[in-house]
Amino acid sequence: MSNRLNVLKTCKLYIGGKFSRSESEHYFPALDKKQKPLANLCRASRKDLRNAVQAARKAQSDWSGRAAYNRGQILYRMAEMMEGRREQFIAELERAAVSRRRAENETDTAIDRLVHYAGWTDKYSALFSSVNPVASPHFNFSIPEPTGIVGIVAPDDYPLIGLISLIAPVIAGGNTCVVISSEKYGSIACTLAEVIHSSDVPGGVVNILTGFRADLIPHLATHMDVNAVLCAADDPEQKKNIQESAHLNVKRVHFYDGTNWMKEESQTPYYIMDVQEVKTTWHPVGI
């Protein structure tokens, strides 16, 4: 029997490509299946959220301006890095939440889902664009463009696949995002942040906050520089709060609670389209 003391990890926030402690200097424990301490998590404050949105805005024009093919390469790179850490994800999922079989299944589905969206980056706009018939001498066409900064509220019931299924279509479409992780499974979000950090995703494209949803959602929902909110948490009060506050700058709001993210149907380019704006151009011709 070893006398060694366990080193419990203190997971940090991931903001603007850097791992930082919370401005609040508050922490809370993440527990495993047996209610034993697993890690310490930062309790993000509204100022951390503000910093994350700032970082997301700073990264937005570069990310949306990249070639779609390059975004695909980077998403694929993420999948590669996750594959390399497959065992770690399985072990963490098993310890924190689920059975061994489910953990393996969830990790593999998550990796495959990244590859799926990596393929869509340079194809969805061809699929959802159109040339429109108009009764005037104009060449009229519509194309989808990223909406900007997307706030993501992660679900509690799918620790890894839920995160991936929400983040991948958002960034595949050229948006940047601020993710509020599940309160229960923040440590898995932190491991995912480490993967993102080491896989060519530019700083600020994905920002991950751990903490209490009740602290953060009101400020996310009222933030004038956030363009859309995707919420997979099922708290009716929090959903109401998002709906009420989103009118301030007419955010796009989508609720995904109750979705079974393990299913094949839960990966479609329509999730990309949920955070796209359609731009229509009238180009004079033949005059």
Add this chain to the structure above:
Amino acid sequence: MIPDFKQTVPIDQIGVEERVARFRTRSIKKESKLFALKLALRMVDLTTLEGMDSPGKVRQLCYKALYPHEIDPEIPQVAAICVYPNHVKLAVETLKGSGIHVASVATSFPSGMGRLESRIDEVKYAVEEGADEIDMVISRWAFLKGDYGYVYDEIAAIKEACGPAHLKVILETGELETYDNVRKASDIAMYAGADFIKTSTGKISPAATMPVTLVMLGAIRDYYIKTGNKVGMKPAGGIRDSKTALHYLVMVKETLGADWLDPDLFRFGASSLANDLLMQIIKQKTGHYQSPDYFSIG
């Protein structure tokens, strides 16, 4: 009694920087923050000094000064507009009756490399066009080789050419190398008749920094104690966010007292600061974080 500028007033570099670090830890909240933000906005000299400035750009800046944020009429106007001499007339016409001052850089801005006669002519031209504040640059080449008499005389001559217009003297501290030099240049400018001393042109990096500003504020305090005259201070360039602006205000209050918390004695030379102040004021009032999407370009 004019001091001997060959004598150096030594500045304690470590002391200045530590004092500044203390100011940076200050945090102002709630009503005091709102008060300070509004005060800072009233102290802004909205500035555009680019070779590509067009009449349209100047007019746009004037409208920004007149109507900082149409939604909230309580938001105060800025102190002044700062442009090149050839745009002064347009700015004066656009701002007529608003009480917003028109400042003009002159004297071969930003280098100051020109014949003294032509630099004086430029000042006279700007004043004739209607500028009521002149931002001049000193001859750094003369200062750095120790020709303090030349610098003193040029400031005095330009002060005379200003007539009724206020004179701000730009030291361009980024080129002065040491705090001792900053202090010396501040003293020369004040004794030669400056109404304001100003850190930088904004064309050289570093522009305004808090330690340099603290050294200049110290010079202003000593000058006030000796002569009873209040000289103003204008840090310019590099102050982009409200937090930094509030730190400057704390520094001014604690170095010179509340008298200097007034647009007649303290200004910020900035362009992007105004919008950040506006966003913070609205944030303070509504509790919602703001987006630059909803604020006009300054």
